[in-house]
Amino acid sequence: MRIRPAVASDAPAVRGCAEAAYARYVAAIGRRPAPMDTDVATAIAADQIHVAELEGTVAGYLHINPAGDELLLDAVAVLPEFAGEGIGKALIRFAEDEARRLGLGWVRLYTNAKMVENVAIYPHLGYVETGRRRDEGYDRVFFEKRIPRRDY
Template sequence: MNEEIRPANAADVPRVKEVTDAAYRPYIERIGVVPVPMEADHAADVAAGRVFVAGDPVVGVLVAKTGHLFLDSIAVHPAARGTGLGRRLLHFVDEHARALGLPEVRPYTNALMWENQRIYPRYGYELVERRVDGPYDRLHYRKVLGPSGGDGEADRN
């Protein structure tokens, strides 16, 4: 799979929602609430230039917000899992942050989304805190960016 990662446009909004919902739906039962990315205003995020997509049709979605680069959401449609798209999206967010002149990327994940707790450290993210925000028990990570290339185990694979 070698689809270009590109900025989303208004025509992508329905598919952004579909991919996000498909990727996060399995967590509803586990965490007991609807994950925040499923309730996001996808149209507003796309209009603000915060959403990037991959595939035709779209099968990968990345939502990033700035200050540091806040990795708000990364979603890969279940049908596209195991293709390396998630790894490509993580590398893309690093390069995007560098292009914006930002020194780090900060994602969080629900404490019950243990898959992410194994993934983020492999890509150079460190756990910085655990914080409860209403019904969400979140683990906050950060990755300090160096020069382009060489970030995390995935770069060696």
């Protein structure tokens, strides 16, 4: 597997990955999860999307947004046929490494409260829940992880 910055020609694959990965949550949430409606082309142009390629296929993607002293992990998605192969965890580690590379102190993220698998996995990856609230019409659970800075 290779993680690389997305390019404009990846936009259809990234949109397809978001549709496939998040479709199962539409009924539980009562509406489309926010990543399904992201302006992928704009995010790619802003260097905010990275893709995980496996055997020449975009198997997953990561949407990150550095701001201030943090990196917002806006979305992580993996095609259902590649679920369970460690791609999601590799993308999250990539986000943490990117925060470290940029000298940022935190990775922050949120997930929908109805995405119970996500809510359960983030603490196992070292993330601390910081709150739950209604945000932009979604019931969200917020997490953060301190990224130690390297002193060379």
